[in-house]
Amino acid sequence: MQLTPGTCYKINTxxxxxxxxxxxxxxxxxxxxxxxxxxxxxxxxxxxxxATSNEQEIxxxxxxxxxxxxxxxxxxxxxPLNLVQFEKESAFRKWMEEGxxxxxxxxx
Numbered sequence: 001m002q003l004t005p006g007t008c009y010k011i012n013t014x015x016x017x018x019x020x021x022x023x024x025x026x027x028x029x030x031x032x033x034x035x036x037x038x039x040x041x042x043x044x045x046x047x048x049x050x051a052t053s054n055e056q057e058i059x060x061x062x063x064x065x066x067x068x069x070x071x072x073x074x075x076x077x078x079x080p081l082n083l084v085q086f087e088k089e090s091a092f093r094k095w096m097e098e099g100x101x102x103x104x105x106x107x108x
Contacts, residue, residue, distance in 0.1 A: 008103070009101045015100055018083065026049045026050070027046070027047065035089070049108060
């Protein structure tokens with residue numbers, strides 16, 4: 001199954017260690033580009049569902065939109081800056097199978 005540009009997904013942060021400092025919450029992303037052949041995908045952060053802080057919004061957008069062509073990026077403390085699920089279509093589909101990511105209306 002190929003992800004389709006323009007579709008949106010609701011993501012639960014329960015398994016995203018890089019965002020755990022803000023507790024468990026949900027946010028919406030939109031597929032911008034997906035390619036089965038190269039197993040690549042690009043997402044755009046849309047919004048956090050519920051109450052949020054500027055710091056939380058910045059960290060979430062960074063997690064979704066930071067790309068390194070499959071390489072792992074870390075800050076000076078060793079905290080990951082990019083997530084493979086937002087770079088590899090197969091990894092994101094695994095999140096879908098696990099219920100971490102679910103198809104949703106882009107106007108949530």
